[in-house]
Amino acid sequence: MKFTSKRNSHNNNKQQALNEDFFINIFKELDKNIQNIKNIFDSPSDLTIRKFTLGKTNINCALIYVDGLTDKNLIHNHILKSLQIEVIESGKDFSQHPDQLLEELYQKAITISEVKQADTLDDMSLAILSGDTVLLVDGINQGLILGSKGWVNRAVQEPITEGVIRGPREGFIENLRTNTVLIRRRIRDANLRFKSYKIGRRSKKDLVVAYIEGIANPALVKEVERRIDTIDLDDAPESGYIEQWIEDSFLSPFPQMSHTERPDKVATELVQGKVAIVLDGTPFVLIAPVTFGNTLQSPEDYYERWMVGSLIRVLRYFGAFISVFLPSLYIALVSYHPGMIPSKLAFSIASTREGVPVPAFIEAFLMEFTMEMLREAGVRLPKPIGQTIGIVGGLVIGEAAVSAGVVSPIMVIIVAITAVASFALPSYSFAISLRMLRFGFMLAAAVFGFYGIILGYIMINIHIVNLKSFGVPYSTPFAPNFLKDWKDLVIRSPIATLSQRPQYMQTDDKVRMDKDGESS
Structure with a gap:
């Protein structure tokens, strides 16, 4: 009542x-x-x-x-x-x-x-x-x-959530006009379009859809605008609200839009034919569409020579694999398939696990869960304390757990390697998705061993193949296969060879360099 x-x-x-x-x-x-x-x-x-x-x-x-x-x-x-x-x-x-x-x-x-x-x-x-x-x-x-706007704004500074090794050290701030200026400074093209919207029945916040006319596919632009027109909220305090409202599938663990604080990354994506969404009051700009390969790429890949950029990308792919599968592989090998482990290594693992009172799955789950709590605590606490908690907490808890015989030393090593591998991923949202999948694969390995891991891997691939981001298949260019786009996927070819914009974007202007390597 x-x-x-x-x-x-x-x-x-x-x-x-x-x-x-x-x-x-x-x-x-x-x-x-x-x-x-x-x-x-x-x-x-x-x-x-x-x-x-x-x-x-x-x-x-x-x-x-x-x-x-x-x-x-x-x-x-x-x-x-x-x-x-x-x-x-x-x-x-x-x-x-x-x-x-x-x-x-x-x-x-x-x-x-x-x-x-x-x-x-x-x-x-x-x-x-x-x-x-x-x-x-x-x-x-x-x-x-x-027009007399004059409130206090945060100064333009280096992005906080995205470390810059080489490249511009300017990041977006909470002021919409400043953010659009940062984009215009990098793309001095008369065809750069900014379409304005009012979001929120109560807040009436300004939102801008940015794209380059003549490059971006008109169908993509219309689809983004159509989804934005459907937004019906009292307030959108952060671009995450917009992302969750207009994404293709809210049941998917994978992000279907990327977000960034870096103007150079937004400018690069706009030139590729993508669309950016800038919301007033947040430094995070949304980019659509996104594919699986995009989540493992970073602007630094293009600022370094092609061999260095390719090596870093390969390391990221290995890091993504380790982040998801290493704990589950350990559980499957120890619990179901010890015969696949070399004899000396098997004897070493058996000796370290002697006296451990819990199965491998419970051991791995407790350590991974503790690591996730330490990571979250380190983020929420003030920076000086958070860094100390993450390092000291991990060392103290790991050493105490091994000394008490609750977990084995090899389990501590596996958890540490898994955590380091997840830190190597450039996309925070994508890294969180893989961390969630890790626990699912651990459970599958505990129940069915390698068969459970393979079954889970097949299910994830089926989901990725069927998932779309604004009409673009998430698995592009792996499937559907665009061979020309493989030059900028796992291995990054020399800049002079990347003369075409991504085929899967179906841009109006497909050429970004002429045969002589000059910009079109």
Whole structure:
């Protein structure tokens, strides 16, 4: 049974009444407009309403803005001061024709570049909450929205979640306009498109879809826009909300969009024909579509010579394999297939496991679970303490467990190698997916041995082959097979040979270099 108090009922009625006034037109009476705005916001302490008389006339005006979201120096010098000076110097009498005043102020008095017209309280209230200033004039049923955003932003600095070995050390911040500027600085192409959206019924956050017209497949762009149009949320505090809303399958453990703090990575993906989604209030930009091979690639692969980049990629593939299968292989060999282990190694493992009171699966599960808890604790704690907890906690717990005879030394080595291998993966979301699969394979190995591992591997491959990211098969270019794209998959060919954009992207402009190795 649901109970509703009289107070809640009164608040709901009040909110409903305010929402009805929220979309009404602007009145000619200045005081009535100001009162309506106060009612919408419930007269908060940070709402500033500056009334003044225009020049030597008797025309009353008002500037309305939210303190803390605006640049006060800009309001004083380029709005309020310039309005007074221009009207006084013009010597015109607008009292007889007040309808001409707003156009005159727009054309001659206001010295800022971003000026829009407001016709409803909805337009004005959204502008005020976005950091702009609204100019209202008595006797005119319109207003002007003056761009005056000036809140405090974090400085552009090196990405925190993605270590940069070689390359630009600039990272995205929480300001949308700064992030789009960082992209434009790297792609000075007139065909670079930024399409704006408002996300969230309550928050009304700005979202931008970025792509290069003439390269990106129009069908891909339309599909991204269609999915964004379906978003219906009160608020989207982070791009993860957008990712989860528009991804192809929420039942898949694998990420179907990549996210990054690096502008150079976004610029590279846009040139490949992909689409980026930039949300105001977060430094993480989404990139679509994504494939299995993309999750194991990093911008540094292209900044180093092709042999170095290829070696690093091969190491990542081995790291992904070890991260998923090493504990389960140990469980299967020890529990079901000891005959496959060389004799000396088998005797060594048997001697270290002597006295261990639990089966190999329980031993591995406890150690892996403890490692995951230490990793999560290290992330949540302050940095100096978190690093200490991760190192000291692992050493102390591992040594104590071996000394107490709860686990074997070989198990500690396997868990350590598995953890190091997972750290080698460049995509955090993809690494978490593999960590989840690791426990599934451990269970399969404990029940069926190698047969369980093979069965799980077949099931994962079936899932990956059927999974799509915005219409692109997740297993591309392995299956469906695009041989030309293999030059930039596991082995990264020399830059001069990568003359074609990925075939699986089906871009309009397929050539990025001519035969002489020059950019097209």
